[in-house]
Amino acid sequence: MPRLAFAQSFWDGYDALEKPVRAGVRKAMAKFQAMSAAELNADKGLHLESVDKARDPRMRTIRITDFWRGVVLAPDDGSGVFLLVHVLPHDDAYTWAAKRLYSANSATRALEVRNAVALDELTPLYESAARTADRLLFADVSDGTLRELGIDDQVLRAARSLADKAQLEAFSTLLPEDQLEVLQYLAEGFGPEEVYRDVVAVRRPADAPAEPVEDLATVIANTPARIRLITGGHELEEVLEKPFDAWRVFLHPSQRRVAYRTSYSGPVQVTGGPGTGKTVAALHRVKHLLGGSGSGRILLTTYTNALAAGLRDMLGLLLDDEEELLARVDVTTVDAYANGVVRASSAGVPKPIGDRDQRQLWAKVVKQLDLPFTDRFMAQEYRHVVLGQDIHDLDAYLGAQRRGRGTGLGPARRRQVWEGVERFEKLLRDRGETTYLRVCARAARLLDGEPAPYAHVVVDEAQDLHPAQWRVLRAAAQPGPDDLFVTGDPHQRIYDSRVSLGSLGIATAGRSFRLRVNYRSTEEVLAWSARLLAPVTVEALEGEGSDSLAGYRSLLHGRRPRAQGYPTRQGETEALVADVQALLAEGLAPREIGVCARFNLSLDAAEEKLKAAGVPVLRVKGQVTHGAEGVRLATMHAMKGLEFRAVSVLDVGEGTLPFAREITPREADPLQHDADLLRERCLLFVACTRAREALSVTWHGVPSPFLPPAV
Ligand SMILES: Nc1ncnc2c1ncn2[C@@H]1O[C@H](COP(=O)(O)OP(=O)(O)OP(=O)(O)O)[C@@H](O)[C@H]1O
Numbered sequence: 001m002p003r004l005a006f007a008q009s010f011w012d013g014y015d016a017l018e019k020p021v022r023a024g025v026r027k028a029m030a031k032f033q034a035m036s037a038a039e040l041n042a043d044k045g046l047h048l049e050s051v052d053k054a055r056d057p058r059m060r061t062i063r064i065t066d067f068w069r070g071v072v073l074a075p076d077d078g079s080g081v082f083l084l085v086h087v088l089p090h091d092d093a094y095t096w097a098a099k100r101l102y103s104a105n106s107a108t109r110a111l112e113v114r115n116a117v118a119l120d121e122l123t124p125l126y127e128s129a130a131r132t133a134d135r136l137l138f139a140d141v142s143d144g145t146l147r148e149l150g151i152d153d154q155v156l157r158a159a160r161s162l163a164d165k166a167q168l169e170a171f172s173t174l175l176p177e178d179q180l181e182v183l184q185y186l187a188e189g190f191g192p193e194e195v196y197r198d199v200v201a202v203r204r205p206a207d208a209p210a211e212p213v214e215d216l217a218t219v220i221a222n223t224p225a226r227i228r229l230i231t232g233g234h235e236l237e238e239v240l241e242k243p244f245d246a247w248r249v250f251l252h253p254s255q256r257r258v259a260y261r262t263s264y265s266g267p268v269q270v271t272g273g274p275g276t277g278k279t280v281a282a283l284h285r286v287k288h289l290l291g292g293s294g295s296g297r298i299l300l301t302t303y304t305n306a307l308a309a310g311l312r313d314m315l316g317l318l319l320d321d322e323e324e325l326l327a328r329v330d331v332t333t334v335d336a337y338a339n340g341v342v343r344a345s346s347a348g349v350p351k352p353i354g355d356r357d358q359r360q361l362w363a364k365v366v367k368q369l370d371l372p373f374t375d376r377f378m379a380q381e382y383r384h385v386v387l388g389q390d391i392h393d394l395d396a397y398l399g400a401q402r403r404g405r406g407t408g409l410g411p412a413r414r415r416q417v418w419e420g421v422e423r424f425e426k427l428l429r430d431r432g433e434t435t436y437l438r439v440c441a442r443a444a445r446l447l448d449g450e451p452a453p454y455a456h457v458v459v460d461e462a463q464d465l466h467p468a469q470w471r472v473l474r475a476a477a478q479p480g481p482d483d484l485f486v487t488g489d490p491h492q493r494i495y496d497s498r499v500s501l502g503s504l505g506i507a508t509a510g511r512s513f514r515l516r517v518n519y520r521s522t523e524e525v526l527a528w529s530a531r532l533l534a535p536v537t538v539e540a541l542e543g544e545g546s547d548s549l550a551g552y553r554s555l556l557h558g559r560r561p562r563a564q565g566y567p568t569r570q571g572e573t574e575a576l577v578a579d580v581q582a583l584l585a586e587g588l589a590p591r592e593i594g595v596c597a598r599f600n601l602s603l604d605a606a607e608e609k610l611k612a613a614g615v616p617v618l619r620v621k622g623q624v625t626h627g628a629e630g631v632r633l634a635t636m637h638a639m640k641g642l643e644f645r646a647v648s649v650l651d652v653g654e655g656t657l658p659f660a661r662e663i664t665p666r667e668a669d670p671l672q673h674d675a676d677l678l679r680e681r682c683l684l685f686v687a688c689t690r691a692r693e694a695l696s697v698t699w700h701g702v703p704s705p706f707l708p709p710a711v
Contacts, residue, residue, distance in 0.1 A: 385405065
């Protein structure tokens with residue numbers, strides 16, 4: 001019997017097909033599982049036929065319904081695997097199929113597809129323009145190097161005609177996938193060795209023979225990033241019945257490499273810009289660890305409750321809700337986990353209070369002791385120095401290095417601070433209260449020296465964790481192979497945390513990986529959002545050196561983001577309503593639209609106006625209600641973990657971003673001042689990068705200084 005495989009290009013459109021068409025796909029595919037190749041060729045209902053003037057002689061189409069046809073790549077080498085690549089309306093299917101050519105990449109050995117006809121037509125036009133160009137995009141890379149990276153004749157000729165990155169983008173939908181990625185890396189300035197390591201080696205099978213093998217079955221097996229091979233009888237039903245989530249099946253090779261490496265000798269760090277699939281990689285790592293020989297428990301953790309709830313849902317999907325596996329994983333926030341540890345050890349546990357209550361308490365301390373510091377200064381000193389370094393007594397504080405703090409403190413001043421710290425802690429005790437970071441510090445002490453409860457700890461959104469939280473995680477994981485797997489993006493640091501992972505016993509040197517392909521947003525959304533961070537340098541996740549978004553890109557394209565100011569809030573809100581109505585008229589569902597602002601207050605006016613216009617709305621506070629209809633309204637902080645086809649960011653004016661009250665005055669502490677500004681800037685970056693296709697940024701009055709100059 002022939003075997004069956006599905007290409008990602010098929011899945012991309014499958015969920016959008018109407019029910020009878022999907023039923024037609026299932027019926028046709030079942031025949032591929034039940035009949036021999038000869039029977040398939042003879043079957044009247046299937047109508048398997050070749051395509052006139054096809055570039056690829058293996059192209060066939062099949063009947064799905066009267067109007068729809070499937071495009072199938074049929075083996076001509078006896079390898080017996082049929083690959084369904086598309087389902088399209090009748091005429092489109094023939095046109096699409098006639099132009100496409102499938103081939104095996106000589107370096108990665110994976111199956112790729114190109115629009116061979118369009119390449120042949122376009123290349124000569126670019127070649128004639130290239131003759132007068134000052135510089136060509138790949139002038140510094142020899143033909144030999146390009147060939148070693150898998151570039152073949154037709155692509156080489158096209159590549160040699162390109163003058164800049166914009167032209168490469170224009171070719172992007174025509175070029176074979178792996179070869180395109182090689183060219184994009186080179187165009188970003190990566191050297192051939194790096195490109196070989198990050199694009200070729202991650203795809204090339206370890207046991208690839210020196211000479212490429214061309215049979216379709218082998219090449220398909222070499223392409224797990226884009227092709228799903230059906231192995232069992234029931235698998236077909238299963239994959240076609242359920243809604244398809246590409247992230248569960250088609251990992252980018254760089255995601256697969258980090259998630260499915262058999263074992264790491266110690267902690268692993270995975271970084272990457274927004275939407276590069278870090279969360280997806282973390283979830284697959286959990287799946288991999290569950291599939292190993294050990295039976296140890298796993299802690300999957302993140303920063304907020306809403307994010308943890310999202311992780312729990314996704315893990316259920318990835319593990320097909322298999323109770324036995326899910327029972328081995330605890331999914332929770334670090335704070336909730338730490339609270340549980342403390343509760344388990346003693347009956348009377350103080351109640352953690354939030355930031356605002358802490359600030360009020362600090363104000364009281366400053367007043368009671370008549371300290372020469374502000375409540376903000378005291379709160380920050382306590383957070384970054386005392387709790388950051390886990391300091392318990394005056395002597396330790398007197399000798400502490402106050403890294404990241406911008407004001408020097410002599411011994412006399414330190415004594416005053418310490419007096420304040422003791423008073424703050426006494427007030428907390430008297431009130432039966434504590435703070436989450438203190439709970440974490442206590443949990444870490446309780447765990448220390450005990451056998452670690454988890455074999456593996458997987459951490460998402462790591463950029464926002466405080467050292468006290470890291471100490472809990474370090475103590476919760478049994479030190480050794482595969483103890484910690486950490487994903488995060490320092491460009492999205494929106495809570496005031498600074499860490500040096502190495503100093504906390506989490507050394508990731510030699511086990512650091514980077515993801516660069518964005519799966520969420522269009523290149524237009526990314527490029528616009530990345531400009532928000534262009535003026536600043538961001539400290540690396542592990543706390544050593546800086547990080548950058550070099551090579552960060554998207555394969556998707558769409559409209560350019562819109563940035564627009566209005567004279568009044570009313571004008572801005574009216575424009576938002578018109579925008580949302582236009583998006584709904586385009587066919588977006590209300591829940592596919594997100595509206596966000598720095599403050600809830602700014603969202604109130606929007607909510608009122610949208611409701612008045614008859615648009616359903618839903619305020620997001622903490623967890624998201626699945627299925628409920630309504631345009632989502634959320635603060636920028638609550639946007640983390642969400643994504644929408646269209647995002648409107650409101651009220652990005654001078655007075656709101658940065659929010660003056662959250663910024664330490666420069667004269668009080670220049671370093672903290674810069675850190676506060678960076679955090680607010682990153683918050684805007686996070687909000688904008690939740691948009692998949694459409695982004696609109698608006699303000700009334702004077703625009704925020706964070707907006708790029710051309711706006
Ligand atoms: N291999 C993949 N195939 C298809 N979709 C993917 C893949 N990896 C990730 N995605 C999708 O891309 C989007 C972003 O993924 P994810 O949330 O894992 O990224 P992230 O790097 O954690 O993002 P952020 O840092 O912005 O929170 C999600 O919609 C996810 O389903």
